[in-house]
Amino acid sequence: MNILKLLALDRFTILLIVMVILATFLPVYGQAASIFGVVTNIAIAILFFLHGAKLSREAIVQGILHWRLHGVVFAITFAVFPIIGLLLKPVIEPLLGQQLYWGFLFMCFLPSTVQSSIAFTSVAKGNVAAAVCSASFSNLVGMFITPILVSLFIFGQSKHEYDATSSIMEIALLLLLPFIAGQLLRPLVFPYMVKIPGIVKAFDQGTILMVVYGAFSGAVVAGLWHQVSWQTLLLLTVICSLFLTVIMLLALYIPKWLGFNREDQITVFFCGSKKTLASGVPMAQILFAGQPLGMIVLPIMIFHQIQLMVCGIIANYWSKQNTEQSDDGGW
Incomplete structure (x- = not known):
């Protein structure tokens, strides 16, 4: 079963490649690119409509009550990530160049994932209800916080004119409005989603693949691979791997130091250590209009795949560990 789960992750990774x-x-x-962009935006809106329909009111109520856990996840996602990313500027920018560093910093500003955070928390036997609420809350708040952080720490340091309010409105129309509509229509939509989980998952992953293809098509036409060598790609992969290691150690030990129980520690770890590709690329298309988009989304693409593979291994290990300790009488 563990091998099958890892293969499932690899399959999506292969499709992205x-x-x-x-x-x-x-x-x-x-x-053709203009038409493809319109179709992709429609698919993104439908995707976030489905996200809204997935989230139950009970999970929202139960999750909201656990404010300490959400506060820790929020702090790691929107404070620890950005602070470390900004502190690493003197090291990373000379190595990767300004555009890739912007992409790395943009990745630090993004919200957490939704599906994978919940899935890994469930596999590892963590607090699933809190994970549902925390991951969803992270994405909703991120629609407003990410543009503000980009405005302050990326475009605020450059001569590029940037309107954060306009970007927030565009993101809200593309992502937030469909999400709210999904919540309102959940009683009508969710029963059908339960009957066709395979199709819903395929649409989810298919939308991300469309977004990646469109973003990289524009980047290739603009000369991406003349600007990024294989040595730079390798270096970026190493940097993302080391960065993820540091974040995961913090996400592992901070909830322990704060006295959370085992289930909540698992939830903080998986919700706090990851960044979303599904929301990240559509946001990048809006926030970095006119910029070399391929360079901007490359760090989050690489980081996303590393985090999925590492989290898959850890979740399976913790699941097995939990089962063995439960058989021995608990923790």
Whole structure:
């Protein structure tokens, strides 16, 4: 079962790589790119409508009551990540260049994932209800906080004109409004979603693949691979891996130091250590309009795949550990 779960992660990783290769040799451009962009935005809106329909009112109420846990996840996601990213500027920017560092910093400003945070928390036998609320809350708040952080710490340090209010409105229309509509229509929609979970998951992953293909097509047309060498890609992968290691250690020990129980520690670890690709690329398209988008989304693509593979291994290990200790009489 563990091997199958890891293979499932690898399958999506392979599909993402295929999208990058396809965009490299057969990029969509011109009028076709405009049409593809409209279709992709419609798919994104439907995706967040489904996210809204998934979240139960009971989970919201139960999750809201656990404010200490959400406060820790929020602090790691929107304070610890950005602070470390900003402190690393003197090291990372000379190595990767300004555009890739912007992408790395943008990744630090993003909210957590939703599906994978909940899934890994469930596998590892953590507090699933809190994970549902915390991950969803992170994404909702991130629609407002991420543009503000980008405005202050990326475009605020450059000569590029940037309107944070306009960007927040665009993100709200594309992501927040469909999410709210999904919540309101949950009684009608959710029963059908339960009957076709495979199709819902395929649509979820398919939308991300569309977004990645569109983003990299534009980047390739703009000359991405003339600007990024394989040595730079390797260096970026190493930096993302080391960065994830530091964040995971903090997400592991901070809830322990604060006295959370085992289930809540697991929830903080998986919700606090990850960054979303599903929300990240659509946000990047809005926030970095006119910028080399491929360079901006490359760090989150690499970080996202590393976090999925590492979290998959850890979740399976903790699940097995929990089962063995439960058989021995508990923790």
